[in-house]
Amino acid sequence: xxxLPALDPAAVEEKRGSGYPEPxxxxxxxxxxxRLGAACGLKNLGVNLVTLGPGGQSAVRHWHTLEDExxxxxxxxxxxxxxxxxxxxxxxxxxxxPAGSKDAHHFINRSQKPxxxxxxxxxxxxxxxxYPDDDLFISWTEEGMAYTHKDGRKY
Amino acid sequence: xxxLPALDPAAVEEKRGSGYPEPxxxxxxxxxxxRLGAACGLKNLGVNLVTLGPGGQSAVRHWHTLEDExxxxxxxxxxxxxxxxxxxxxxxxxxxxPAGSKDAHHFINRSQKPxxxxxxxxxxxxxxxxYPDDDLFISWTEEGMAYTHKDGRKY
Numbered sequence: 001x002x003x004l005p006a007l008d009p010a011a012v013e014e015k016r017g018s019g020y021p022e023p024x025x026x027x028x029x030x031x032x033x034x035r036l037g038a039a040c041g042l043k044n045l046g047v048n049l050v051t052l053g054p055g056g057q058s059a060v061r062h063w064h065t066l067e068d069e070x071x072x073x074x075x076x077x078x079x080x081x082x083x084x085x086x087x088x089x090x091x092x093x094x095x096x097x098p099a100g101s102k103d104a105h106h107f108i109n110r111s112q113k114p115x116x117x118x119x120x121x122x123x124x125x126x127x128x129x130x131y132p133d134d135d136l137f138i139s140w141t142e143e144g145m146a147y148t149h150k151d152g153r154k155y
Numbered sequence: 156x157x158x159l160p161a162l163d164p165a166a167v168e169e170k171r172g173s174g175y176p177e178p179x180x181x182x183x184x185x186x187x188x189x190r191l192g193a194a195c196g197l198k199n200l201g202v203n204l205v206t207l208g209p210g211g212q213s214a215v216r217h218w219h220t221l222e223d224e225x226x227x228x229x230x231x232x233x234x235x236x237x238x239x240x241x242x243x244x245x246x247x248x249x250x251x252x253p254a255g256s257k258d259a260h261h262f263i264n265r266s267q268k269p270x271x272x273x274x275x276x277x278x279x280x281x282x283x284x285x286y287p288d289d290d291l292f293i294s295w296t297e298e299g300m301a302y303t304h305k306d307g308r309k310y
Contacts, residue, residue: 002242002244002248003239003242004251005235005237005250005251005252005256005258005260006235006237006242006244006248006249006250007248007249007250007251008247008248009247009248009249036225036227036249036251037223037225037251039251040225040249040250040251040252040253041251041253041256042223042225042251042252042253043223043253043254044223044254044277044279045200045223045224045225045251045275045276045277047225047227047249047251047275068192068197068198068199068200069200070191070192070195070197070200070202070275072191072202072273074229080160080161082160082161084158087157087158087161089157089161092163092164093157093161093162093163093164094161094162094164094191094195094202095160095161095162095195096159096160096162096191096192096194096195096196096197096200096202097160097195097197098195098196098197098198099198099199101160101196103160105160118227118273120200120202120225120275121200122199122200122277124199
């Protein structure tokens with residue numbers, strides 16, 4: 001039994017579902033995350049171990065204003081979708097998304113098997129994201145952030 | 156052939172050696188890093204793919220003041236050394252080191268085979284590190300940082 005700062009990911013709670021409104025939430029499919037960084041007490045660096053079932057998506061295709069993101073594929077194969085199109089990424093391949101680069105990105109699992117990857121990013125106050133393909137927007141109010149339509153209407 | 160933001164780590168230059176003065180530099184042994192985050196243009200998030208030969212060390216045992224660090228073992232087995240002692244970490248295990256936690260840490264490869272892991276951390280201006288086991292100190296001057304003895308003498 002490992003003790004912190006060491007950690008066996010199997011000991012970390014599985015989180016299903018997403019904070020997106022429908023229909024985006026359902027588009028994520030069978031997606032399970034283990035929040036490894038948070039489990040180690042990290043505040044400025046997020047690290048998740050993600051298992052993405054066939055047909056699932058990592059996120060709505062997006063880019064971040066202030067957060068650097070990086071993904072490393074551990075098992076299976078996913079398709080990376082960016083502004084330039086699609087590229088298959090198999091185990092051992094990776095991708096990095098610099099903050100402020102408007103090249104929106106996400107993974108889709110088009111295979112018949114679950115894929116497993118690490119996703120990581122910096123937690124930066126004031127960060128937001130944009131979703132070029134979808135009518136989805138992050139609206140900030142005094143109460144915090146909320147997903148809305150692009151014209152500001154609530155879902 | 157993958158195109159950015161996707162990346163095959165095999166396409167990234169291998170970096171050997173370290174910036175430590177001797178004898179610490181030699182203690183690192185057969186350690187090869189590929190700077191994946193930098194290769195993707197990331198500035199705030201460092202991600203390295205490291206291959207550590209038998210007898211090698213990830214770093215001089217240290218802790219960071221402002222940088223969150225995280226490591227994920229991909230192949231082989233390493234020994235994590237912290238203030239509390241040693242724990243073996245095999246492929247699929249991880250460890251996270253919150254900024255400011257004075258629990259100094261490093262990996263040693265005590266096995267007969269190379270080990271492979273991802274190391275990642277936040278790049279934070281003003282970050283420094285301390286080395287409780289060794290006569291090593293990071294001194295800051297107008298010219299930048301330099302490794303010195305704990306009393307400030309140069310190596």
